[in-house]
Amino acid sequence: MNAHHTPPVATLELDSVSFIHRGHTLLSPTSMRLAGCQRTLIMGPNGAGKSLLMRLAHGLLTPSSGSVRWQGVQPAQAMVFQRPVLLRRSALDNLTYVLAINKVARPELKALPRKTQAMSALEKFGLAHLAKRPARVLSGGEQQRLALARAWLLNPQVLFLDEPTSALDPAAIKAVEDAVLEFHHSGTRIVMTTHDLHQARRLANDVVFLHNGELLEHTPACDFFTAPTSPEAGAFIRGELVW
Ligand SMILES: Nc1ncnc2c1ncn2[C@@H]1O[C@H](COP(=O)(O)OP(=O)(O)OP(=O)(O)O)[C@@H](O)[C@H]1O
Numbered sequence: 517m518n519a520h521h522t523p524p525v526a527t528l529e530l531d532s533v534s535f536i537h538r539g540h541t542l543l544s545p546t547s548m549r550l551a552g553c554q555r556t557l558i559m560g561p562n563g564a565g566k567s568l569l570m571r572l573a574h575g576l577l578t579p580s581s582g583s584v585r586w587q588g589v590q591p592a593q594a595m596v597f598q599r600p601v602l603l604r605r606s607a608l609d610n611l612t613y614v615l616a617i618n619k620v621a622r623p624e625l626k627a628l629p630r631k632t633q634a635m636s637a638l639e640k641f642g643l644a645h646l647a648k649r650p651a652r653v654l655s656g657g658e659q660q661r662l663a664l665a666r667a668w669l670l671n672p673q674v675l676f677l678d679e680p681t682s683a684l685d686p687a688a689i690k691a692v693e694d695a696v697l698e699f700h701h702s703g704t705r706i707v708m709t710t711h712d713l714h715q716a717r718r719l720a721n722d723v724v725f726l727h728n729g730e731l732l733e734h735t736p737a738c739d740f741f742t743a744p745t746s747p748e749a750g751a752f753i754r755g756e757l758v759w
Contacts, residue, residue, distance in 0.1 A: 526588040527551040533582035555706040560726035566709040591673035600663035602651040637665040657688025677708040
């Protein structure tokens with residue numbers, strides 16, 4: 517499947533979305549428009565509100581005010597977390613289970629039995645030899661690839677990834693980044709948080725920069741890295757400590 521043959525991804529609009537917890541404003545009213553099949557990287561220092569913004573966008577959290585709306589038909593979405601949430605079952609069974617409960621399939625696989633679909637995803641992500649291994653004893657990198665394989669089977673139009681590589685070594689980071697590019701190439705819109713500048717330079721089409729619960733910039737990646745408009749983003753890019 518090629519990105520040019522898939523229908524356009526709906527636009528996500530956040531309008532003055534805030535998140536307040538026990539009287540503390542964790543995300544100030546934020547407006548953001550995510551249009552097109554892009555790779556958007558949400559950046560900022562620890563505690564800036566990256567995960568919050570992502571969870572609000574994905575619908576896992578309800579905003580305290582404002583609205584999160586898809587223009588047009590809400591697309592199929594999946595999310596990959598920093599620490600994968602896996603069932604106490606084999607790697608293979610984690611995938612057959614998600615196929616059974618979601619009743620979805622990738623178009624190229626849908627004629628095949630669930631187990632064959634699951635094996636094909638394991639193969640794609642280099643995990644076929646671990647099919648029978650309990651998912652929870654897999655290494656961190658293998659677990660993350662299993663989470664990506666599971667998301668792959670759901671055939672999402674939008675994939676949210678929350679710091680998916682922060683606990684991984686360079687080889688495992690490369691595997692995850694390759695998978696992200698593969699999702700995108702197949703027509704999936706990417707929204708991903710990271711505080712890794714190198715990773716953002718490798719992956720981003722556009723960058724959302726947060727600081728202290730405020731969205732300070734949303735610009736094309738080349739502009740963000742060469743001419744950030746906020747002093748905080750400038751300091752972040754120069755590797756200075758910002759908080
Ligand atoms: N569901 C929640 N309820 C209450 N507070 C929350 C919730 N989620 C996040 N927070 C708080 O909101 C602030 C921003 O958290 P968030 O996880 O979004 O930061 P982040 O930019 O992703 O940071 P990191 O890079 O450390 O993951 C933190 O102070 C956090 O403790």
